[in-house]
Amino acid sequence: MLDQLRTHIGKIVPLSDDEFRLISSFFTHKKYKKHQFLIQEGEFAIYNYFVLKGLLKLVYTDDTGKEHIVGFAMEDWWETDFSAFYLQTRSTMSLIAVEDADVLCISLENYRKLCAALPKIEHFFLEKAYMGFISAQQRIISTMTTGIKERYEQLLQKYPSLIQRVPKTLLAAYLGVSRETLSRLSQ
Amino acid sequence: MLDQLRTHIGKIVPLSDDEFRLISSFFTHKKYKKHQFLIQEGEFAIYNYFVLKGLLKLVYTDDTGKEHIVGFAMEDWWETDFSAFYLQTRSTMSLIAVEDADVLCISLENYRKLCAALPKIEHFFLEKAYMGFISAQQRIISTMTTGIKERYEQLLQKYPSLIQRVPKTLLAAYLGVSRETLSRLSQ
Numbered sequence: 001m002l003d004q005l006r007t008h009i010g011k012i013v014p015l016s017d018d019e020f021r022l023i024s025s026f027f028t029h030k031k032y033k034k035h036q037f038l039i040q041e042g043e044f045a046i047y048n049y050f051v052l053k054g055l056l057k058l059v060y061t062d063d064t065g066k067e068h069i070v071g072f073a074m075e076d077w078w079e080t081d082f083s084a085f086y087l088q089t090r091s092t093m094s095l096i097a098v099e100d101a102d103v104l105c106i107s108l109e110n111y112r113k114l115c116a117a118l119p120k121i122e123h124f125f126l127e128k129a130y131m132g133f134i135s136a137q138q139r140i141i142s143t144m145t146t147g148i149k150e151r152y153e154q155l156l157q158k159y160p161s162l163i164q165r166v167p168k169t170l171l172a173a174y175l176g177v178s179r180e181t182l183s184r185l186s187q
Numbered sequence: 188m189l190d191q192l193r194t195h196i197g198k199i200v201p202l203s204d205d206e207f208r209l210i211s212s213f214f215t216h217k218k219y220k221k222h223q224f225l226i227q228e229g230e231f232a233i234y235n236y237f238v239l240k241g242l243l244k245l246v247y248t249d250d251t252g253k254e255h256i257v258g259f260a261m262e263d264w265w266e267t268d269f270s271a272f273y274l275q276t277r278s279t280m281s282l283i284a285v286e287d288a289d290v291l292c293i294s295l296e297n298y299r300k301l302c303a304a305l306p307k308i309e310h311f312f313l314e315k316a317y318m319g320f321i322s323a324q325q326r327i328i329s330t331m332t333t334g335i336k337e338r339y340e341q342l343l344q345k346y347p348s349l350i351q352r353v354p355k356t357l358l359a360a361y362l363g364v365s366r367e368t369l370s371r372l373s374q
Contacts, residue, residue: 060328060331060332062332066332068328068331068332070324070327070328070331082317082320082321082324083321083324083325086317086321087321092328093328115310119306119307119309119310120306122306122309122310122313123302123306123309125313126309126312126313126316129313129316129317129319129320130269130273130316132316132320133269133316133319133320133323134269134270134273134274136320136323136324136327137257137269137270137323138270139327140257140323140326140327140330141247141255141257141279141280143327143330143331144247144255144257144330144363145247145249145253145255176331
């Protein structure tokens with residue numbers, strides 16, 4: 001189980017056994033059932049989560065009660081309300097299990113202790129942060145410039161295994177279209 | 188001039204004189220006139236830019252020739268087509284001076300050398316990357332959930348000094364509305 005985290009980090013920063021033991025001492029393991037909340041809007045976002053197994057959705061609910069999907073996370077992805085986690089503010093989003101999920105959790109305090117104890121881990125988090133930023137920027141450009149059909153096709157191409165697992169209603173809420181529009185696109 | 192970079196980095200990572208001399212050896216100084224291109228779509232994005240003075244726009248041009256503003260950068264901001272810079276691919280955007288600009292440039296090769304020579308600088312870049320990611324994610328949420336009027340007001344509140352400097356036509360291209368719509372909003 002922890003091997004999965006080691007392999008994941010090891011792709012970017014090679015680790016000795018001692019270094020990985022140190023890293024793993026800062027994480028705790030939690031399990032969530034489908035529909036359970038990992039983060040609840042209005043509460044503090046205590047953890048950043050590394051998904052061992054399962055599927056999560058990061059949801060923003062607007063004033064009218066409509067759900068917007070900000071992101072999904074499955075095996076080997078990191079997810080949290082990052083702004084709330086990192087800036088220690090109350091969460092504006094909820095993180096919810098779409099499938100039963102196994103996750104490793106790290107608190108901001110432990111994250112900081114880990115970086116202080118093993119500075120080279122910052123290289124790993126930097127790489128992840130860059131990739132997250134690139135993805136977010138590509139999504140902004142895609143939303144500004146591309147029709148829904150192309151965006152659906154880009155998603156299919158970029159994340160084929162994710163798209164197969166995500167219920168169509170959630171995919172529609174991610175793309176910002178109705179369930180009916182999505183059905184027409186995916187025919 | 189280099190003092191500006193030192194103050195900027197020093198807010199996140201304290202630096203000795205020697206350390207800052209090392210950092211500054213990896214940057215070159217360039218000047219651009221209004222309308223000049225720092226990065227041209229289709230070319231490689233050689234540098235990441237730290238703005239000493241001036242105003243830049245990061246532009247995506249769609250298939251119909253319409254310009255979309257992905258971002259602005261002014262004093263003490265970093266800007267590049269980050270995906271093209273970091274992944275060493277051809278740029279899908281252009282970076283253009285909106286006002287005469289003074290910038291410090293660092294290439295990816297020099298960025299890597301700098302991180303190898305002074306690992307603690309990664310902590311600085313990590314902080315910047317997190318803030319960039321948080322901003323991008325907030326923009327995604329705002330675009331999904333908020334009307335144009337509210338988005339304009341959020342911008343005014345978040346970046347008052349930027350909004351005063353940016354020509355209204357560019358602000359409209361950033362918000363994705365016509366110049367006329369923006370005029371009505373800003374009355």
